[in-house]
Amino acid sequence: MSSFNDYNFKPFIQAAIKDLGFKKPTPIQSKVIPTIKHGKSVIGKSATGSGKTHAFLLPLFNNLDVNNNSTQIVITTPSRELAYQIYENVKQIVKFSEQPIRIANYVGGTDKERQINKLKKEQPQVVVGTPGRILDLFKNGDLDINTANQLVIDEADMTLDFGFLETVDKIAAAMAQDLQMMVFSATIPPKLQPFLKKYMKNPVFDDIPTETVINQNVDNWLISTKGNDKNSLIYQLLTMGNPYLALIFANTRERVDEIEAYLQGQGLKVAKIHGGMQPRVRKRVMKQIQNLDFQYVVASDLAARGIDIDGVSHIINDDIPSDNEYFVHRVGRTGRGGMSGIAITLYGPDEDQKIQALENMGINFKPKEIKHGDVVDSYDRRRRQKYKGHHDKLDGSTLGMINKKKKNVKPGYKKKIKRAIKVKEDQNRKIEVRSQIRARKKQKKRSSERYQ
Template identity: 50%
Template sequence: MMSSSFKQYDFKPFIMDAIDKLGFHAPTAIQEKMIPMIRKNQSAIGQSQTGTGKTHAYLLPLVDQVEEERQQVQVVVTAPTRELAKQIHAEVKHLTDGTAIQSKLFVGGTDKQRAIEKLKTQPQIVVGTPGRINDLIKEQALLIHTATSIVIDEADLMLEMGFLEDVDQIASRMPEELQILVFSATIPEKLKPFLKKYMENPQYAHIEPKQIQAENIEFVIVPQKSKTKDTVLYQILTSINPYLAIVFTNTKSKADEVADKLLEKGLRVGRVHGGLAPRERNKMMKQIRDLEYQYIVATDLAARGIDIPGVSHVINYEIPSDLDFFIHRVGRTARAGSSGTAITIYEPSDEDALNQIEKKGITFKHQEVKNGEWVTLNDRHKRSNRVKTENETDQKAKSLVRKPKKVKPGYKKKMKYKMEQIKKKERRKNRRNNN
């Protein structure tokens, strides 16, 4: 149908050709909401999970609006990691193939002088990491005062990795009438002052996370019990013998701590988090792709924007406080039609989070490792259901046995006896119903 296809947007012929080559049949939910706003030159915030088509939600309308004959910077796209910036730039190249539109990629860890040489001619589209783009602006090599749109992709990761200051400086050198497009899986509280500073009345599109695509993923939860979490993790890792496993922690310091402990035990462990210097991370990613490691300890930086092929297992050392990240994490495995396993270590305080995840359509296997073997445990809900039933039985017994108006010696004993009889009867009834 015309209304659900890309024809409704009346893109230039080269964009429509690119869409055909990419095999896109109809816009995704985030594209349907964002493309009309962007085409009206409105500033907007798009919030949706990974894999929903966010990149093309902004690239299609922005590339379509580029004036080929104007050899000035018109669009700036910032991304928190060089890996993501490279992926975005590759998509720009697909869209502009065969046109006179020039785009340039600028990321850290590359020769700055060479980048300055490239800027003798200003590209119409700039893609890169905020630090390197800001460096080139300061060198007066990159002239962004002519740009009309800036994209801040994966804004929550920008915040986590400390790049918002660079983005702030870039935006402050751009025209006042600037279209700002922010894309993020989550909108943390600390991001809001930045958004308020630059976006007066932004349009907002929030696409609720879909249920996790669980067909090819086996979900397992492992109780910590009386052991240390590091002991449980080591038992899991040495029992699964993965092709490649990512262990997720919530902070950079915890990732380093866990990686160091696993290294001490003789495991081949790499690490990926925002605290690594650009050169270190480049080297680490190369080593991971060359399969020098069997285990990677990472923060949520690796859950989005960095494509690590061949992940057979994902282990949640900690459950993320924002459960959308659980979806991003487990999505690292079972890619391209392969299967995978997602294992989560939990403690009693995680019960509510696990219940919330189950509401997203996940069914967990409840297991633990004993003497190197995987053992199936009772349903974790069984105990809480039993406690609930016991409480209900107590309440019923109390309501049925009333204190007599005239009390005689020993009345408390008699009341207690009657209550116990009622409880026994209720327990027998509950057992019959459950069998």
């Protein structure tokens, strides 16, 4: 489809699309929207930032029976932040409907009693939330999901990683027999397959490949720490780049706290987001971030998969994540909506294998370094390997001099090595020239003898 008009959406859906400023469907939207509109189950495999949220929201709300007051749609997410984000997208759509559509967001850490009291009065037509809270409300007899026949499992691989798949399984088992299931994920791990086969009969599988692992709009920089303090490096990068909105990712909550404290100590206004914060505090901070009250945000990987913030211009990886897929999702926070972005990864001398593993995935880095208060091009960290073949041509004595380990390197030792290499190369050239001269003389002698 070249235009959203080709889908013949209801007027209020068309109004929502116009309000969003969408011009034409993304590849995942072009693939998935017709499938969902026709009531078929679907597995959508697509990268972060591909537009998959509206790929399922638009056709689902188009098919919603606004005159049916029972629960029809359940959308599960593995994190509260992602649930809040999708709920905001839902609110944007339903505000254009002339007839009221009842929606609800159920996540852990919120006022459960208040939710129960409201459920006693009426059931929502559309439910968004985390698996634990949705199942809890259902088991207590408060939320009736038996009537729902459409289930969306967003970020399915993350749902599996966080151990929520069993909970989602129980939710799916409680829903209507003619269940239309929609599973969306950046990856489809093998451990997810038994669950998919249990509930999905002949689903349409839409795999949207990306031309590159990293968005082409993103400059992917690699900076060696060279043993320097990471906190200081991060501060330099933030202050010299003047980002519109920068996300700094760290592997642990403790490291998030440490970076935030350091940057605040340097006078920067910084927000932090990680799983150890109280839910209400995280929710408040997220609203402040989305309102652009902060220019700098330090986050754990929870934010890499669970938060969608517009306008992120810079990503800084304080460390390389233990799961390489998280690296992709971190960097996927910038360069969205056709905008450009910069992703910067700091790495130490002992992390070369981790960088190599990312490069084996097809991720390309531009080597950079900080010099005189600016980020400039640097050398390829593998340059020594490229010259390995050249060194192999040298004899044992010269190689021994190069490879010899000295605890106390004397002044001029490197120059001595270079001189030794040059002398050996000159000798090799002379030998080669002499060999060629001898060969020519022999050839000339044989030719003259032939004609005598």
